[in-house]
Amino acid sequence: MKKVYEGAKTPYQRLMESEEISTETKERLQRTYKSINLVELKERLDKLILRLMAKPIEMLKGRSYADNILIEPVAHFADSQF
Numbered sequence: 001m002k003k004v005y006e007g008a009k010t011p012y013q014r015l016m017e018s019e020e021i022s023t024e025t026k027e028r029l030q031r032t033y034k035s036i037n038l039v040e041l042k043e044r045l046d047k048l049i050l051r052l053m054a055k056p057i058e059m060l061k062g063r064s065y066a067d068n069i070l071i072e073p074v075a076h077f078a079d080s081q082f
Contacts, residue, residue, distance in 0.1 A: 012033055015021055021029075 009017075012029065015029060016026055
């Protein structure tokens with residue numbers, strides 16, 4: 001017995017092909033999908049990742065080893081600009 005699989009599809013493609021999703025919802029999803037600028041999104045994600053990576057370094061500056069092992073993770077990102 002040999003298993004046959006469908007071709008790879010994105011979640012967006014699967015939603016658009018679904019008969020369980022209303023036409024109105026599909027139209028809204030399509031507008032949203034077309035409005036996404038992938039280059040801009042990638043740049044924003046890269047900047048946010050760099051900020052997240054810098055946080056532990058900022059927190060560790062000026063602390064002793066004993067202080068560093070007791071640091072709690074940041075609970076939220078109130079200063080993030082999305």
